[in-house]
Amino acid sequence: MADVPPGALVVSADGRKATLRLTGLAVIDQPRWPAPDADARRARLDVTVVWTATDEPVTIDDPARQLRFKGWKATAQAEARVEVPSLGFTWRSDPLAGSRARFGVIGEEANGRYYGA
Known part of the structure; x- marks a missing residue:
């Protein structure tokens, strides 16, 4: 879990496109996890x-699970770079332009105690 700093999430005025950009996020590298003796490195x-929203709407309203979502199916793309300074290791994914997810949605969600709001 990480806090999203101000300005890191940008949503278009119409709510149909969102970009999340996190830089220098402190994480732990634990390649042997879940082994009980797995080393952890900063x-x-x-x-x-x-x-990015498509033109295909998605609506879910499940009172038993207290879940409501209204939005659109979306394309989703991601790119990442990881650095483990203690090992001198870096890794970079393919560029954003070549990235494609099999499923994405964008919209508004309410769940749990916020379901009735």
Whole structure:
């Protein structure tokens, strides 16, 4: 879990496109996890994720689960860079332009105690 700093999430005025850009996010590298003796090393992550709505609406309202969502199916793209300074290791994903997810949505959600609001 990480706080999203001000300005890191930009949503278009019509709510149909969102870009999340996190840089220098402190994370832990634990390649042997979940082994009980897995070493943990400090690492840094830069990640950008972009969601863009399609014209296919999505509506979910499930009172038993207290879940409501109204929005659109979306394309989703991501790119990332990871650095583990103690190892001198860096890794970079393919560029954002070549990234495609199999499923994405963008819209408004209410769940749990916020379901009735």
